[in-house]
Amino acid sequence: MRHLLRMAAHSGRTNMHARNLAIVWAPNLLRSRDIEASGFNGTAAFMEVRVQSIVVEFILTHVEQLFGDAPLPGRDTAGTPG
Numbered sequence: 001m002r003h004l005l006r007m008a009a010h011s012g013r014t015n016m017h018a019r020n021l022a023i024v025w026a027p028n029l030l031r032s033r034d035i036e037a038s039g040f041n042g043t044a045a046f047m048e049v050r051v052q053s054i055v056v057e058f059i060l061t062h063v064e065q066l067f068g069d070a071p072l073p074g075r076d077t078a079g080t081p082g
Contacts, residue, residue: 005063022057029056 004021011017016024030052059066 001059001063001067004060008060018057018060019053022053022060026052026056 004018004025007014007016008018008021011020027049032048032052
């Protein structure tokens, strides 16, 4: 998550802000056996992936609160502007 947070810090150049990163990474980070086992397709699969991406976006936008020691974007590990 910290790596994705660092990537999101460059969203001005890459357009890969937390929402886009969540859409791309959610299916891998929160893999759903239900989708794989039942062969979900269409609307059901889309809704499942949508929920996954919302969860990953929430985690990315709250990394510091959830994990405690992750620096904010634009700051080095000592907490000073970088």
